[in-house]
Amino acid sequence: MKNTLTAAVILIGNELLSGSIEDKNLAHIAKTLxxxxxxxxxxxxxxxxxSEIVGAVNTLxxxxxxxxxxxxxxxxxxxxxxxxxxxxxxxxxxxxQDVFDRIQTYLNSKDIEFTLAAQRMAHAPEGAEMIRAxxxxxxxxxxxxxxxxxxxxxxMQHMLGGIINHLKTGLAIHNAYVHANVGEGEIAxxxxxxxxxxxxxxxxxxxxxxxxxxxxxxxxxxxxxxxLKEIEVTCExxxxxxxxxxxxxxxx
Amino acid sequence: MKNTLTAAVILIGNELLSGSIEDKNLAHIAKTLxxxxxxxxxxxxxxxxxSEIVGAVNTLxxxxxxxxxxxxxxxxxxxxxxxxxxxxxxxxxxxxQDVFDRIQTYLNSKDIEFTLAAQRMAHAPEGAEMIRAxxxxxxxxxxxxxxxxxxxxxxMQHMLGGIINHLKTGLAIHNAYVHANVGEGEIAxxxxxxxxxxxxxxxxxxxxxxxxxxxxxxxxxxxxxxxLKEIEVTCExxxxxxxxxxxxxxxx
Numbered sequence: 001m002k003n004t005l006t007a008a009v010i011l012i013g014n015e016l017l018s019g020s021i022e023d024k025n026l027a028h029i030a031k032t033l034x035x036x037x038x039x040x041x042x043x044x045x046x047x048x049x050x051s052e053i054v055g056a057v058n059t060l061x062x063x064x065x066x067x068x069x070x071x072x073x074x075x076x077x078x079x080x081x082x083x084x085x086x087x088x089x090x091x092x093x094x095x096x097q098d099v100f101d102r103i104q105t106y107l108n109s110k111d112i113e114f115t116l117a118a119q120r121m122a123h124a125p126e127g128a129e130m131i132r133a134x135x136x137x138x139x140x141x142x143x144x145x146x147x148x149x150x151x152x153x154x155x156m157q158h159m160l161g162g163i164i165n166h167l168k169t170g171l172a173i174h175n176a177y178v179h180a181n182v183g184e185g186e187i188a189x190x191x192x193x194x195x196x197x198x199x200x201x202x203x204x205x206x207x208x209x210x211x212x213x214x215x216x217x218x219x220x221x222x223x224x225x226x227x228l229k230e231i232e233v234t235c236e237x238x239x240x241x242x243x244x245x246x247x248x249x250x251x252x
Numbered sequence: 253m254k255n256t257l258t259a260a261v262i263l264i265g266n267e268l269l270s271g272s273i274e275d276k277n278l279a280h281i282a283k284t285l286x287x288x289x290x291x292x293x294x295x296x297x298x299x300x301x302x303s304e305i306v307g308a309v310n311t312l313x314x315x316x317x318x319x320x321x322x323x324x325x326x327x328x329x330x331x332x333x334x335x336x337x338x339x340x341x342x343x344x345x346x347x348x349q350d351v352f353d354r355i356q357t358y359l360n361s362k363d364i365e366f367t368l369a370a371q372r373m374a375h376a377p378e379g380a381e382m383i384r385a386x387x388x389x390x391x392x393x394x395x396x397x398x399x400x401x402x403x404x405x406x407x408m409q410h411m412l413g414g415i416i417n418h419l420k421t422g423l424a425i426h427n428a429y430v431h432a433n434v435g436e437g438e439i440a441x442x443x444x445x446x447x448x449x450x451x452x453x454x455x456x457x458x459x460x461x462x463x464x465x466x467x468x469x470x471x472x473x474x475x476x477x478x479x480l481k482e483i484e485v486t487c488e489x490x491x492x493x494x495x496x497x498x499x500x501x502x503x504x
Contacts, residue, residue: 014476018427021458030269043268043296043297052294074459152461154462188329189369192369203329209404
């Protein structure tokens with residue numbers, strides 16, 4: 001898509017892989033970035049294993065404008081993200097003094113011991129730039145084009161709120177939706193013809209199950225692009241193709 | 253984890269990356285496999301782009317016992333999974349005659365034209381083994397250690413139901429959960445000591461937001477392994493560590 005940037009997301013955590021905990025972060029990140037003209041083009045969900053994190057970070061930071069990670073920056077033994085990011089960049093994972101001081105002050109005020117484990121949260125790869133959003137004590141950070149965030153959705157959203165101001169932006173990406181009662185096989189040829197007329201628009205076709213929470217129609221077409229006028233025209237053409245075949249279809 | 257197998261999941265579809273549609277398949281796949289001793293160790297969400305699919309399939313099939321893909325096997329222009337899987341294996345994407353015949357019979361009975369587009373659903377990479385579950389007309393298929401399934405959850409679940417009988421199994425993986433009102437930093441050292449005593453058990457620590465749908469407690473420890481007795485002992489030790497520090501904790 002012209003004049004847009006690309007991003008990859010790395011969701012770190014065994015629990016996401018085993019289905020114990022459902023990810024809530026990817027959709028939020030993708031939608032937040034899209035309106036700023038940055039498209040998430042790849043997402044990896046990986047285990048809390050250093051070699052996996054190093055491999056994913058180094059592959060994806062070379063391939064995309066930005067990489068965002070979530071998870072693994074707490075104090076427990078499975079929180080190895082900062083160690084791993086440091087290893088990916090070939091630097092040390094070091095104490096960030098002002099983060100250390102803030103956590104210490106906070107814990108003192110609550111009469112909680114600042115354990116060695118908790119001190120891991122005051123570490124970041126050497127050279128990382130802390131990005132503090134609002135009132136959060138633990139900041140996200142940036143190292144080159146990689147942004148490191150917490151896994152807990154509320155905290156991640158705070159961090160991303162601070163990070164977005166540090167990003168280059170592209171043309172905002174917009175979405176429009178056509179819902180239709182047509183079999184995909186019956187409309188596929190006409191849909192492809194519309195797609196071929198608009199190479200800078202992405203048309204996705206998503207059949208819906210009975211009882212879908214997304215639509216009562218049999219299929220949803222997602223029309224995505226940066227040019228609102230062209231999106232509008234594309235939707236019109238899809239609607240016309242449906243109606244010409246005698247199928248019920250509406251733009252929502 | 254001893255005597256278990258590993259798997260990777262590839263979720264194919266732009267809509268999943270952009271947050272338009274939330275994935276419902278990974279958790280189902282992971283849980284279905286876990287009870288058969290197969291652990292999902294990596295998941296990639298990728299765009300409807302042939303080179304991306306080829307790259308992910310070839311990397312992951314070399315690295316894991318099994319690879320499962322979802323999405324992109326319908327009739328529309330963005331359904332390029334079978335073409336891409338064929339390319340990954342260096343074979344042709346060919347018509348599977350009995351699938352072709354079944355679809356044709358079905359569409360005839362509904363008085364729907366069997367369009368060229370719809371005929372794409374009757375294709376699979378040369379040498380693939382069709383895996384028909386229950387009454388589904390469109391089968392999933394296997395080529396070597398790669399299993400290809402639909403993206404629509406209900407259909408995917410049908411297909412997986414047929415596929416699981418074709419898989420080698422390992423020792424079933426079990427989960428237990430300890431919920432505790434403790435800060436992660438306060439319990440991290442004790443938790444790590446427990447983890448170090450049980451290298452074949454995975455202890456994950458997941459802090460909960462206020463209003464979490466998972467737990468009213470501040471943190472959930474997920475204890476995962478193949479030995480029920482060892483899981484039990486590990487949970488006891490975590491509970492003891494919490495209680496010793498004066499923190500409320502229960503096993504659920």
